[in-house]
Amino acid sequence: MPELPEVHNFKQYFDAAAIGQQIARMEIHDDRIIRNMSGPVFADALKGRKITGSIRRGKYLFAQLDNGHDVLLHFGMTGDLNLYQEPEDRGRFEKFAFHFTDGNILGFEDSRLFARILYLEDREAYIAEKKLGPDALDLELEYFLEKMRGRKTTLKGALLNQSIVAGLGNLYVDDLCYKLRLHPAARVADLTDEQLTQVYDKIVEMMTFATENAPYYRDYPDEWFWHTWRKEGEQDPEGEGEVKIMKVAGRTTYYVEGRQPL
DNA sequence: TGTGATGTTGAATG
DNA sequence: GCATTCAACATCAC
Secondary structure: OOOHHHHHHHHHHHHHHHOOOEEEEEEEOOOOOEOOOOHHHHHHHHOOOEEEEEEEEOOEEEEEEOOOOEEEEEOOOOEEEEEEOOHHHOOOOEEEEEEEOOOOEEEEEEOOOOOEEEEEOOHHHHHHHHOOOOEHHHOOHHHHHHHHOOOOOEHHHHHHOOOOOEOOOHHHHHHHHHHHOOOOOOEHHHOOHHHHHHHHHHHHHHHHHHHHOOOOHHHOHHHOHHHHHOOOOOEOOOOOOEEEEEEEOOEEEEEEEOOOOO
């Protein structure tokens, strides 16, 4: 479940489990999600290292090592972390695990293998190469307006583009469009600066709420469009129309016909 | 049995 | 070089 708020939760979990820990050894069951080296080379690079901190940018979580390098943890669609002590508590989908010197084990699980794990000598160079945009919580209005103005793509397509803003995914973008009564397939170029400013404000508001209330923000289901009632044909709880499904930017998209006119 | 899934990417095209 | 679109990735669960 990884969009920005979920990765924020992963960071909190990771920090509590791993900061200050030394890696006694890595256990690797399947190295297909390790994208820039083989499993044995990855394990060798990490053995003996200490974890000193972590940095989250959008959906990317960089685990910092005591040699100045980083391990990038990107959770894909189904990535997860699992801290345990006994081998029998290993998750069914664990792909590799950090074995710390104090006996704790931090497993990285991923059923669908869309996660991306990279050993990075230069985090900033990687971010630049990827053209990864600013984290949604660090977004500045002027930057956002300049990046968005005149784009020919859809509103949803632009908000999913991690080089404009890092952190939004399919669910939160639908949520944002619903809240602002904007159609996800609206052309960005057709939106006014005033509308783009509303989008900006809503991005910051939603991500701030979710992270400040982490990990309990899901206890506020009424805050989230997708959480409680997202099914085609249902009525908008605010009485403005019927839920419809369409493909936008290649993703299944839910919106309320009438409430979100094109 | 078929279908779709909270994401990214490389290739193709404009 | 940039912007945009889209199939492909691999597996599981309903």
